[in-house]
Amino acid sequence: MHLRMDALSAAERYKLLAGTVVPRPIAWVSTLSAAGVGNVAPYSFFNMIASAPPLVVLGAMRGANGGLKDTATNILETKEFVVNLVSEPMLEAMNLTCVDAPPEIDEAALAGLEMLPSELIAPPRIAGAPVSLECRLYQAIDAPPGSTIILGEVVAMTIDERFVDAATLRPDPVAMQLMGRVHGVGGYTRIRTDRTLARPVYEAPPAARGGA
Numbered sequence: 001m002h003l004r005m006d007a008l009s010a011a012e013r014y015k016l017l018a019g020t021v022v023p024r025p026i027a028w029v030s031t032l033s034a035a036g037v038g039n040v041a042p043y044s045f046f047n048m049i050a051s052a053p054p055l056v057v058l059g060a061m062r063g064a065n066g067g068l069k070d071t072a073t074n075i076l077e078t079k080e081f082v083v084n085l086v087s088e089p090m091l092e093a094m095n096l097t098c099v100d101a102p103p104e105i106d107e108a109a110l111a112g113l114e115m116l117p118s119e120l121i122a123p124p125r126i127a128g129a130p131v132s133l134e135c136r137l138y139q140a141i142d143a144p145p146g147s148t149i150i151l152g153e154v155v156a157m158t159i160d161e162r163f164v165d166a167a168t169l170r171p172d173p174v175a176m177q178l179m180g181r182v183h184g185v186g187g188y189t190r191i192r193t194d195r196t197l198a199r200p201v202y203e204a205p206p207a208a209r210g211g212a
């Protein structure tokens, strides 16, 4: 089956891409509005895309009314957000926060989340999340007709010290029980390491080395 994207509806494109580009990590994003109202929502159009500078990307689709979602509005207005990563014990609370609540409602309260202050930015982080990334807006890209792409620079990380080797700074995402998203209709997967491969080292063939 060969599918041209311009022949499909937005819903069909979403279904096909969200069900094949998997698993996706989940950014559980906490923000503050310009007036200081808290907001928490999950975004799985999310990844790390650079380490120098340390950048993450979020993709916010337009809301049901065609306007920006609260997370995108808040980030564009305040230029700050926290990406909290989702562990399996917090999966159901995460799901509660995707409810389409009006801007004056803080989903953290709806889901019974405890919020803790961040170190460098104003939006708080979610207590109990194994990792929280404090981010400042790096660049926002309007992608009409339906999306806003947000690049964030990670300025600080809080990581549960049980899950990181203090000497090597190597984290253990399996022990953290981080979850990924596998399709757009409520499917999630655990993170695990099934195979480990050594990185290959290129060896030039004998002719290239000047041999016979």
Ligand SMILES: Cc1cc2nc3c(=O)[nH]c(=O)nc-3n(C[C@H](O)[C@H](O)[C@H](O)COP(=O)(O)O)c2cc1C
Pocket (backbone or CB within 6 Å): 026, 039, 040, 041, 042, 043, 044, 045, 046, 059, 060, 061, 062, 069, 070, 071, 072, 094, 095, 097, 098, 099, 100, 101, 181
């Ligand atoms: C696991 C999960 C991942 C989601 N990922 C996205 C996403 O990447 N982009 C998006 O626009 N909406 C995504 N949604 C839907 C938003 O969370 C939902 O529209 C939410 O109400 C937005 O809240 P806000 O207006 O407070 O930002 C996701 C929902 C779930 C449950």
